[in-house]
Amino acid sequence: MLRRALTCVLTALLSVAALLATGSPAQASTVVVTNATQFTDTTGAVVHAHGGGVIEVGSYYYWFGENRNADNTFKAVSAYRSTDLKTWEFRNDVLTQDSAPELAVANIERPKVIHNATTGKFVMWMHKENGTDYTQARAAVAVSDTVDGDYTWQGGFRPPTGTTSRDMTLFRDDDGTAYQITSAAGNADLQIWRLTPDYTAYESLTANPWAGTFREAPALFKRGGVYFMLTSGNSGWKPNQQRYATATSIAGPWTAMSDVGDDTGYGSQTTFVLPVQGTSGTSYLYLGDRWGNSMGGTVNDSQYVWLPLAFPTRTTMTMPWYPQTVIDTEAGTVTGTGGGPYHNLVARHSGKCLDVADNSGADSAVTLQYTCGGGLNQQWRLKDAGNGYVQILAQHSGKCLDVANGSPADGAFVNQYRCTTGTNQQWRLQDQGDGYHRLVARHSGKCLDVADASTVNGARLIQWTCGTGANQRFQRRAA
Structure with a gap:
């Protein structure tokens, strides 16, 4: 018995030693990522993976992105890996200026990597420029036998139609078919191209659903059989309104683009949407760059904004702001934290919520009263606007409660609109006792009002001369 016990202990110790020797990853745990910061790797060095994408291989997530020289030209595509999406280990500069003569002076942007199960190759697509301007406008490809090994340059080229190819992403569908999505035709179009079976060349144009809409920075993902395309507009390095569209076939028909998040993507531009799959299901994580160039710096000064995406329905999406994002890769959960407190604003006469x-997420979206249900579109944050006034921000969109067109008239609609410095978005909370307040618009001196004192779902929010009616009294309840 003693010999058997000693044998078991020895076997267990050898197993532990073997596990340590293989460098197997530790069990991932819940981590907190702080937004609008630069990330650092396990050595303390700044992570340079800008405009990048993430691929899951085995127990690791591999993050590829742009790493620039001091003059803002291409230095490398750098690769990092992590089990928890916070603790990043630098692995390799997988593509460098020395990888091919034409990369000695170049710009490489938005590198994305997918794996081809048939060939066994890891295939990288990217946007290539000549290092001095944006006239080359080519796609380019490199391949590797290992995910974080040296990638072999295959060359740069334009799509078969000769159109330009700039901001781009890759998407591999459930059947293994791969697509490049690129901002084409001088950035006017956002085109979806099917790739050859080895993923290294264009095969055919699948769709051009938004011709002439000037969209860039695409990220394509699939959820519950629905394709989501998330993009930004064209405004150089300056952030702008993110928009999305959906389809049940990648070839379309696609919906028109709808606003998501606030009017600057919370100061960021989309680069990728990462499905995080675990024991509790799958969550979707927005990866964005807050470009250093928009803040007077360079690409390598850029910060990261990672946010949880929410899906009120099968075909709709919201992107709320949180200062921090909580990630559990084992469970597959991504949630936001901080930035509050958030409140429901409940009308006294009806007991219904401001909604x-x-x-x-659109500018001028209607605000109304509706049965309280816990949705982010019923949660509001107060932001100090000075002199006793506040802005009232919707959690699901980051946009402000706004009296339409700055009207001073009774009956003017109150909507949601991108936050500005206008006094028609500034409100004073006047205590009415019993936990209720009137919300008084600064520009007009009039009160937020449920039209006609209606108690039904869908009754509009307007401004009206302040009175004693319970339809002008709202209670703040912790959301």
Whole structure:
């Protein structure tokens, strides 16, 4: 018995030693990522993976992105790996200026990597420029036998139609078919190209759903059989309104683009959407760059904004702001934290909540009263606007409660609109006792009002001369 016990202990110790020797990853745990910061790797060095993408291989997530020289030209595509999406280990500069003569002076942007199960190759696509301007406008390809090994340059080229190819991403569908999505035709179009079976060349144009809309920075993902395309507009390095569209076939028909998040993507531009799959399901993580160039610096000064995406319905999406994002890769959960407190604003006469209709992220989306249900479109944050006034921000969109067109008239609609410095977005909370307040618009001196004192779902929010009615009294309840 003693010999058997000693044998078991020895076997267990050898197993532990073997595990340590193989460098197997530690069990991932819940981590907190702080937004609008630069990330650092396990050595303390700044992570340079800008405009990048993430691929899951085995127990690791591999993050590839742009790493620039001091003059903002291409230095490398750098690769990092992590089990928890916070603790990043630098692995390799997988593509460098020395990888090919034409990369000695170049710009490489938005590198994305997918794996081809048939060939066994890891295939990288990227946007290539000549290092001095944006006239080359080519796609380019490199391949490797290992995910974080040296990638072999295959060359740069334009799509078969000769159109330009700039901001781009890759997407591999459930059947193994791969697509490049690129900002084409001088950035006017956002085109979806099917790739050859080895993923290294264009095969055919699948769709051009938004011709002439000037979209860039695409990220394509699939959820519950629905394709989501998330993009930004064209405004150089300056952030702008993110928009998305959906389809049940990658070839379309696609919906028109709808606003998501606030009017600057919370100061960031989309680069990738990462599905995080675990024991509790799959969550979707927005990866964005807050470009250093928009803040007077360079690409390598850029910060990261990672946010949880929410899906009120099968075909709609919201992107709320949180200062920090909580990630559990084992469970597959991504949630936001901080930035509050958030409140429901509940009308006294009806007991219903101030609500942005249909979870819309659009400017001028209707605000109304609706049965309280816990949706982010019923959660509001107060932001100091000075002199006793506040802005009232919708959690699902980051946009402000706004009296339409700055009207001073009774009956003017109150909507959601991108936050500005206008006094028609500034409100004073006047205590009415019993935990209720009137919300008084600074520009007009009039009160937020449920039209006609209606108690039904869908009754509009307006401004009206302040009175004693319970339809002008709202209670703040912790959301």
